[in-house]
Amino acid sequence: MRAGWPLARRTALVLLALLALTPGCRRSDAPGAPGTAGTSGTAGTGGANRFANGVIVETANGVTTYTNRLVDEKSPYLQLHAHNPVDWYPWGDAAFEKARREHKPIFLSIGYSTCHWCHVMEAESFSHPEIAALMNASFVSIKIDREERPDLDRVYMSYLTTVSGGGWPMSLFLTPDLKPFFGATYLPPTSRPGEEGFQQILTRIANDWREHPEAILAAAASGSDAISQQAKIPGPKQDGTDAKALDDTFDNLKRSYDGEVPGFGGAPRFPRPVVLGFMLRYHARTKNAEAREMTLATLRAMADGAIHDQLGGGFHRYTTDRAWRVPHFEKMLYDQAQLAMAYAEAYQLTKDAAFAAVAHDTLGYLLRDMREPTGAFASAEDADSKATADAKDLSEGIYYLWTDAEIGARLSSAAATLVRAHYGITPAGNIPAANDPEGTLTGKNTLAAARTVEQTATQLGMTPAQVTSALADARKVLLAARGQRPRPARDDKAIAAWNGLAMSAFARASQVFGRTDYRDAATAAAAFVETRLFDAKTGRLSRRFRAGAADVDGLLEDYAFLVQGLLDTYEASFDPRWLALAMRLQDTQDALFGDKEGGAYFSTRADAPQVLARMKEDYDGAEPAANSVSALNLLRLWQLTERGAWRDGADKTFEALSGRVARSGAAVPQLMSALDFRRSTSKQIVIAGSPASADTQALLRLVHSRYIPNKVVVVADGGAQQQALVKLVPFIADMTPRNGRATIYVCENYACRLPTNDVAVAAKLLSE
Numbered sequence: 001m002r003a004g005w006p007l008a009r010r011t012a013l014v015l016l017a018l019l020a021l022t023p024g025c026r027r028s029d030a031p032g033a034p035g036t037a038g039t040s041g042t043a044g045t046g047g048a049n050r051f052a053n054g055v056i057v058e059t060a061n062g063v064t065t066y067t068n069r070l071v072d073e074k075s076p077y078l079q080l081h082a083h084n085p086v087d088w089y090p091w092g093d094a095a096f097e098k099a100r101r102e103h104k105p106i107f108l109s110i111g112y113s114t115c116h117w118c119h120v121m122e123a124e125s126f127s128h129p130e131i132a133a134l135m136n137a138s139f140v141s142i143k144i145d146r147e148e149r150p151d152l153d154r155v156y157m158s159y160l161t162t163v164s165g166g167g168w169p170m171s172l173f174l175t176p177d178l179k180p181f182f183g184a185t186y187l188p189p190t191s192r193p194g195e196e197g198f199q200q201i202l203t204r205i206a207n208d209w210r211e212h213p214e215a216i217l218a219a220a221a222s223g224s225d226a227i228s229q230q231a232k233i234p235g236p237k238q239d240g241t242d243a244k245a246l247d248d249t250f251d252n253l254k255r256s257y258d259g260e261v262p263g264f265g266g267a268p269r270f271p272r273p274v275v276l277g278f279m280l281r282y283h284a285r286t287k288n289a290e291a292r293e294m295t296l297a298t299l300r301a302m303a304d305g306a307i308h309d310q311l312g313g314g315f316h317r318y319t320t321d322r323a324w325r326v327p328h329f330e331k332m333l334y335d336q337a338q339l340a341m342a343y344a345e346a347y348q349l350t351k352d353a354a355f356a357a358v359a360h361d362t363l364g365y366l367l368r369d370m371r372e373p374t375g376a377f378a379s380a381e382d383a384d385s386k387a388t389a390d391a392k393d394l395s396e397g398i399y400y401l402w403t404d405a406e407i408g409a410r411l412s413s414a415a416a417t418l419v420r421a422h423y424g425i426t427p428a429g430n431i432p433a434a435n436d437p438e439g440t441l442t443g444k445n446t447l448a449a450a451r452t453v454e455q456t457a458t459q460l461g462m463t464p465a466q467v468t469s470a471l472a473d474a475r476k477v478l479l480a481a482r483g484q485r486p487r488p489a490r491d492d493k494a495i496a497a498w499n500g501l502a503m504s505a506f507a508r509a510s511q512v513f514g515r516t517d518y519r520d521a522a523t524a525a526a527a528f529v530e531t532r533l534f535d536a537k538t539g540r541l542s543r544r545f546r547a548g549a550a551d552v553d554g555l556l557e558d559y560a561f562l563v564q565g566l567l568d569t570y571e572a573s574f575d576p577r578w579l580a581l582a583m584r585l586q587d588t589q590d591a592l593f594g595d596k597e598g599g600a601y602f603s604t605r606a607d608a609p610q611v612l613a614r615m616k617e618d619y620d621g622a623e624p625a626a627n628s629v630s631a632l633n634l635l636r637l638w639q640l641t642e643r644g645a646w647r648d649g650a651d652k653t654f655e656a657l658s659g660r661v662a663r664s665g666a667a668v669p670q671l672m673s674a675l676d677f678r679r680s681t682s683k684q685i686v687i688a689g690s691p692a693s694a695d696t697q698a699l700l701r702l703v704h705s706r707y708i709p710n711k712v713v714v715v716a717d718g719g720a721q722q723q724a725l726v727k728l729v730p731f732i733a734d735m736t737p738r739n740g741r742a743t744i745y746v747c748e749n750y751a752c753r754l755p756t757n758d759v760a761v762a763a764k765l766l767s768e
Helices: 076-080 093-102 116-126 129-138 150-163 198-211 213-231 244-256 273-286 289-304 333-350 353-370 404-410 413-423 453-460 464-482 496-513 516-533 556-573 576-593 626-641 644-656 658-663 669-679 694-704 720-726 759-767
Strands: 056-060 063-067 088-090 106-111 140-145 170-174 180-184 683-688 711-716 743-748
Touching: 076 116, 076 140, 088 093, 093 106, 093 140, 106 116, 106 150, 116 129, 116 198, 129 198, 150 170, 150 180, 150 213, 180 213, 198 213, 244 273, 244 289, 244 658, 244 669, 273 289, 273 333, 273 669, 289 333, 289 353, 333 353, 333 496, 353 496, 353 516, 404 413, 404 464, 413 453, 413 464, 453 464, 496 516, 496 556, 496 694, 516 556, 516 576, 556 576, 556 626, 576 626, 576 720, 626 644, 626 669, 626 711, 644 658, 644 669, 683 694, 694 711, 694 759, 711 720, 743 759
Parallel strands: 088 140, 106 140, 683 711
Antiparallel strands: 056 063, 106 170, 170 180, 683 743
């Protein structure tokens, strides 16, 4: 399945123009959204001595194998290319010095392990000895895992979006001083009708580098200027805390809503959980019924669609169609975490068990298939896998797809009839030809509800309860059968930021559902971060952990997402340790990434090497922008600690990004969620009592039975834990149980209502 859009177009440098359009793995945010940059990682040397003369070539029994310096890298994506005949370098000084010394341009390839078209280009071009020989003779080739180095990915994506669109794999040509002069995404190995091939482009650029260096240097200067322009955020346009921005954002999102096939925007369709979160918060503050119903309808449509793994739980990356039926099949940790939170909040608001079921199956998938022995969560599962154990090639989605014959062979006649009716299974397949341009999915079926349970019941003469029960039984059988297939590869690196999102998901779900195992999963991930990714001496984070190594510097998003995760983990466990760590990380973030001349955070540290521009992230896409998350973190910390500097930091972020909001608040719904917190009368809820006591637990259940997004929750046990907590949260110093029972204090701006241990009175206070 081609998951990409037309990307490579004629650039300003005519002599380097591509002649055709090429596909790539889609960006997970809006086309043309500004790129961003993060902090620097360590510059690898990749076994420089061993590979001093390039690729190691060995021949045995007539078979030639290649090994390049990427074999020493930890990234699964880089290791995928470790046996190419290409003389690959990881990003770092060794590659840059070679380019300068030999006066060669750099070919920079950026992708990630679960990118379908990254796999295709690796197999077609980078494994091809003749193409590799061209690359080795005329270029210094560098490979980057965008998930480890999103800072570099965002910088160069900001260039690519100005000349040809955007997507992965990113294929860029740079001068030795790292300025881009040509870019595209996936390139076929050789020319096709109307489409210039990678081999021909390599030859042409090598010739032009020798014969027309002035033109290339001019294009590189233009490319560097494009990055600098993208790094500039729109200037402040309005009061950054003006509540009108919230109404405008709602109106913008409402206009993009598809009432016929619920969801925001058209095909291809991404979940974009930040939109759902904003809409629920907007409803909670304004009681706007449309915001509620659009969100719930979207969640229901996604739950019924094939974007939702109906058998194993969790969600795929996106769908190529409007109806959520034809996925791009990779599974990302950040999607699972954010969507689990969205479904848990929908349940909290509605008490609809269907939303709870989806939250549980998504978190269950993470615990079963993505959790590492360290307590951390792996990054992703691939879209591609083998159809059979002895198959040579990988196929996209084959693990999740079904033929009509397989359904008939695995299920009883009655169960097969039911599954065919409910999911629209046919011998010809249920994937429209328009979503299968290469014809590789003919005869295949996705599992997406073709009709409601009630409609299926009517068609088959069953009751809805019978259909629901029989479908559950059939899914168990199909899941067991699917488990016999070769599983897609798992990218087992632990990314700090994404584990922060997972901590939030498990912590919040533990509150909503009263599940201690979810709380324990959050605290185990927090302990992993504290012991493996956090340097207690410096207060700094590492971004990635894999194979015993944490050797990539933490980025702004790692700090922001982990501060959020730790705040949520504190509110699930009430262990002051996690609140203290959140506060220390926030202090480090302020020091490393803060802008002393204005508001919002830079995505890179001031001392980050080899980054062409220092950017401020201001787009909430598949992942929320770190600045948006930070704004809400700062407000929550302010509510807990009374530190006005943190409130002021959030206000400065709103002001700095108000130009972006004025242009389109729909581009930053997570930032608008933070503004909603700022504009609301936030509650400080303190329960004085032992966390484990029945009275305390009853009051906590009361609090979490309600959807109250703009609040902070503290438990003061009256003992040693409270003494430690008072140092962090001073306003709780005098809060104690009344009459020997756990007592709730409901406060606003540190002014508290009369404390009570009467559940009915507490319920009234929480509802006001």
